[in-house]
Amino acid sequence: MKRLKTAKGRKVSSTRWLERQLNDPYVKRARAENYRSRAAYKLLELDERFGFLKGVKAVIDLGIAPGGWSQVVRRRVPQAAVVGIDFLPTDPIDGVTILQMDFMDEQAPDRLKEALGGAADLVLSDMAANTVGHPQTDHLRTMALVEAGLEFASEVLRPGGAYVAKVLAGGADNDLVAELKRRFTTVKHAKPPASRKDSSEWYVVAQGFKSMSLITPSR
DSSP states (O other): OOOOSOOTTOOHHHHHHHHHHHHOHHHHHHHHTTOSSTHHHHHHHHHHHHOTTTTOOEEEEETOTTOHHHHHHHHHOTTSEEEEEESSOOOOOTTEEEEESOTTSTTHHHHHHHHHTSOEEEEEEOOOOOOOSOHHHHHHHHHHHHHHHHHHHHHHEEEEEEEEEEEOTTOSOHHHHHHHHHHEEEEEEEOOTTSOTTOOOEEEEEEEEOOGGGOOOOO
């Protein structure tokens, strides 16, 4: 195991994070394979299990920065149109349209739809709210993003499409799962191997989007 030669002046938490990065096989692999982040392997592993990238022609990446997920899409399905959004700056990616704005901005959904120019086959969301250190609050804030992503996905997905989103430990709550099942044929939770064991993140994979005309109103 590699250890930092000097940790002078650093917080203990910073030193631990840096040492973990130095010894993380996914970080090393990302550098070797020119992915912007180890998060790319989370999407690759989820796709290996669920196959949601197969045949997609139009993809929206919510929370695109730093761009690892869109890199995966471009390599797996280079013919697909990809539009991403993040309030953080993201370096350009060949073949990807990137909007720098907050997804929760009321103008964001229309901007995304305009940039894509049609219905999407897949909506990806690696968004997570900034944590405040209070588990219940952090969970509620992240779930709000998942729900906002679902509403947007329901507006832009074509029938049969998929929605893949980051959730926290325990997955989506019962009401959200029920809503996902109402709108999609299959709904699964997964923690890909690339997601660190000590991380609270999980992913929900909803596939087989139903035509809005076939979705019965919730009571």
